[in-house]
Amino acid sequence: xxxxxxxxxxxxxxxxLKNNSDLFSDFxxxxxxxxxxxxxxxxxxxxxxxxxxxxxxxxYEIFDEVEPNxxxxxxxxxxxxxxxxxxxxxLGIGGGSVLDASKAIAIFASNPxxxxxxxxxxxxxxxxxxxxxxxxxxxxxxxxxxxxVLTNADTGLKKSISGKDCYAEVVFGDYTYTMSTPxxxxxxxxxxxxxxxxxxxxxxxxxxxxxxxxxxxxxxxKKYITSGSFSSLNDEDYESLYIASVYAGLAINLAGxxxxxxxxxxxxxxxxIPHGRACAAFFPVFAARAKKxxxxxxxxxxxxxxxxxxxxxxxIIRLTDxxxxxxxxxxxxxxxxxxxxxxxxxxxxxxxxxxxxxxxxLSL
Ligand code: NAP
Ligand code: ZN
Numbered sequence: 001x002x003x004x005x006x007x008x009x010x011x012x013x014x015x016x017l018k019n020n021s022d023l024f025s026d027f028x029x030x031x032x033x034x035x036x037x038x039x040x041x042x043x044x045x046x047x048x049x050x051x052x053x054x055x056x057x058x059x060y061e062i063f064d065e066v067e068p069n070x071x072x073x074x075x076x077x078x079x080x081x082x083x084x085x086x087x088x089x090x091l092g093i094g095g096g097s098v099l100d101a102s103k104a105i106a107i108f109a110s111n112p113x114x115x116x117x118x119x120x121x122x123x124x125x126x127x128x129x130x131x132x133x134x135x136x137x138x139x140x141x142x143x144x145x146x147x148x149v150l151t152n153a154d155t156g157l158k159k160s161i162s163g164k165d166c167y168a169e170v171v172f173g174d175y176t177y178t179m180s181t182p183x184x185x186x187x188x189x190x191x192x193x194x195x196x197x198x199x200x201x202x203x204x205x206x207x208x209x210x211x212x213x214x215x216x217x218x219x220x221x222k223k224y225i226t227s228g229s230f231s232s233l234n235d236e237d238y239e240s241l242y243i244a245s246v247y248a249g250l251a252i253n254l255a256g257x258x259x260x261x262x263x264x265x266x267x268x269x270x271x272x273i274p275h276g277r278a279c280a281a282f283f284p285v286f287a288a289r290a291k292k293x294x295x296x297x298x299x300x301x302x303x304x305x306x307x308x309x310x311x312x313x314x315x316i317i318r319l320t321d322x323x324x325x326x327x328x329x330x331x332x333x334x335x336x337x338x339x340x341x342x343x344x345x346x347x348x349x350x351x352x353x354x355x356x357x358x359x360x361x362l363s364l
Contacts, residue, residue: 007164008144010171012246013239017045017134017172021052027130027169028088031060032109034078034102036067040093043136043177049091061085063105066094069268069275070101073153076116079108082129089130089169093177095189096140096149096275099133103148103166106131117154119161133168136177138241139189139276141196141249143171151269158265175242176235185274186230186241187319192276193245194221194316195283199258200251202290202297203347213251218304220244226307228315258348260286263357266334271324280320284313285360286348293350322364331361 011020024031033040033049040046046062053060063078082090082105090109092102106128108114114124135143142148146167149160181189194217200206201214221244224230224237233241257279264279273281287309290298302309326334335358338345345352 007167007169008171009169010144010173012173012243014174014176016174017048018052020172021056023170024052024058024132025056027132029058030086030088031058031091032078032082032085032087032105033060033062034066034090034092034094034098034105035062035064036094036098037064039095039098039136039180040064042180043093044180045093045134045136045174045177049093049134061087066098066101068095068097069149069151069158070097070104071151071153072104072116072119075101075104075119075150076108078105080112082106082109083112087129089132091132091134093134093136095135095137095185096142096192099135099140099142099168100148100150102131102133103128103168104150104161107165117152119150120152120159122161122163124165128165131168132170132172134172134174134177135242137181137185137189138175138178138238138245139192141193141245141252143168143173144246144249145253147253156269158269173242173246175239178242179238183230186233188274188276189245190221190224190230190241190276191280191316191319193217193241193248194225195260195276195279196248196252196257197221197244198283198286198301199260200248200255201301202286202294202349203255203258204349205255205347207254210251210255213247213254215300215304217244217247217251218301220247222305225315225319226305226311228319256347257344258286259342259345259352259357259360262338262342262344263360266361267322267324273322273324277320277322280316281322281364282360283316283320285363287313289349289352324364326361326364328362331358334361
């Protein structure tokens with residue numbers, strides 16, 4: 001199913017890192033390892049990597065300052081560090097925040113004159129350093145997308161960059177590294193994968209590959225979304241959730257996301273709501289539009305999940321657990337940000353305007 005132009009070499013499954021450890025030497029002798037505060041350690045992935053590096057005589061430094069919703073300035077700082085140590089490649093270990101940051105760090109590392117916010121202008125002179133990623137959450141699918149979502153340190157607004165230079169060269173997708181996630185992270189990241197799958201499936205840009213990837217993702221998510229249970233998971237559960245996130249990532253990589261992602265960014269920026277929950281918060285509004293403008297596809301989703309509309313919406317609202325109310329004046333002011341149109345709005349079933357965004361914000 002994957003296009004021959006798809007540039008990511010991906011290894012999946014328990015032990016895939018150790019089983020392919022000889023691959024690192026192809027990338028050079030010096031690495032900048034990029035992590036958040038603790039997930040790389042808690043997941044066990046950092047230890048596995050450094051053990052391999054010792055044996056392979058690859059020297060490394062660790063940059064462990066990537067925050068959730070990574071700032072452009074943090075990526076610039078790490079990029080400068082990579083350049084100063086003459087790193088041959090970047091290895092990111094973490095959730096979507098670290099994976100996205102790693103892609104940007106690889107660009108900054110080979111473009112020392114690029115200031116932090118210029119990365120959005122996308123006129124990048126030099127090719128990025130090679131990027132290897134190890135995911136520790138089952139949500140964003142950043143492992144397989146040519147996208148990096150960064151928070152502009154000047155404005156505080158989340159904005160993505162995308163293109164050929166935002167793909168990893170190699171990904172190790174070992175679901176066992178997700179087993180240390182706390183339940184709230186498991187729920188939010190699964191809601192992100194769910195949002196990717198439904199937004200891509202219902203997008204006006206969905207082709208047959210997108211429908212296939214999204215339906216695979218939904219099949220793997222079904223048990224957890226319909227039961228609402230994310231505790232006492234076993235090996236197979238963690239594997240299913242990880243595979244779901246990869247399929248959903250492949251779907252958005254082709255189709256893009258719809259309005260819930262754009263408007264959801266505001267809930268993260270302003271209220272600190274984790275990304276997956278912020279996007280899923282708009283599922284009830286999104287589902288109503290889907291039912292009106294593409295009823296067959298909406299029915300198909302319910303069929304894959306083997307549920308009905310009411311139960312699905314109730315489950316998503318319960319898992320999302322959003323306890324904020326937005327005043328009319330705030331909704332009016334914020335929605336103006338999207339007045340000139342947004343790609344995600346155009347792809348939404350029936351189209352979507354900044355006035356619709358205002359109503360969606362008021363629906364919370
Ligand atoms: P995250 O922001 O990467 O991580 C959330 C929290 O979970 C962090 O505190 C992290 O700790 C912790 N964590 C991660 N893995 C863990 C593990 N195995 N054990 C224990 N704790 C763990 O969350 P995310 O939902 O994966 O990523 C969200 C970001 O991805 C957002 O910025 C979003 O916009 C972006 N995104 C990107 C794409 C794309 O295509 N590129 C798609 C969707 C979303 P540490 O801080 O220690 O790491
Ligand atoms: Zn997302």
